[in-house]
Amino acid sequence: MNADSVAAFGHATGIYAFMNTAFGWPAVEVIHFVALSVLLGSVGLFDLRALGLARAVPMRALHRLVPFGVGAFVVSALSGLLFFVSAPDQYMFNPAFRLKLACMGIAAANVAVFYTAFPQRVGEAGAEEEARLPVKVIAAISLLSWVGVIAFGRLITMFRPPYHWCFACG
Template sequence: METLFWLEDSFIGTTVSSTMWGYPIVLSLHAIGMATMVGIAMMLTIRVLGFAPNIPVTAMTPYWHVAVGGFVLNLLSGTALFLGGASELFFNWAFRAKLVLVVLGLMLTWRLVRICIARSDDVSLAHRRLAGVAMATWIAAIISGRLIGYLA
């Protein structure tokens, strides 16, 4: 607990939790990063699931770099949000579930991106299943994130 209180008392932690604009600005950045990362991940999964078959799967590859930028923004803003309430968030099961789901979503999406990078437009049933699981994981991560404020 001492470490958690120390994190909350850090410059970033107090800026997020104790200033008028700290929390809204960081939360807004977190939403922008999420929209970018998850939006692109969803575009990829929807394409692999069969939507817009005229667009080659390989055409999705360049978007991954933008998604990584969104993830970095989320990582930084999410860390700042955590520092603002570390002693509560550390014990919040919805927060822990979100972290696990985000890591899983990243791993599953990276596997889909590797299919695109492989320069193959052949999408198998296994790829479609992977896309479905990735999509469900991102949706569950978003829901878990929303539940953080309501559940302990």
């Protein structure tokens, strides 16, 4: 995959033209960020409870919000693709974007570990009960990963022009 072929795809599909309408880019930014906010308000809350905040909340009950986080992740990924396709050179070589992707990878692997290695522990902590250590560790990694995704996403504009900052581009 190179920047030119991605840009050609953006032009051919009309994504580039849409994103460069008067309010195309900021409107997609709003959708992208609302989706990330839903992630914080669902998965992030579940993580905070696992880490000990508001122990009166039974984890299984709070887990009912997590599917909304999964849906929000899909929306944020799809809206993020619209940015990427519209200006691939601004993202591909950008260290903040690469770190954002790394955080997303860690978060995804973390979710996979959580639901495969500890499926019985998802909601085991009832009201006033403490989550077990492995669940706490996974919750901490999850929370840090999503905070990293948002923080590095915000930093993308700091690295302009991105080629100047790409130490791995040769």
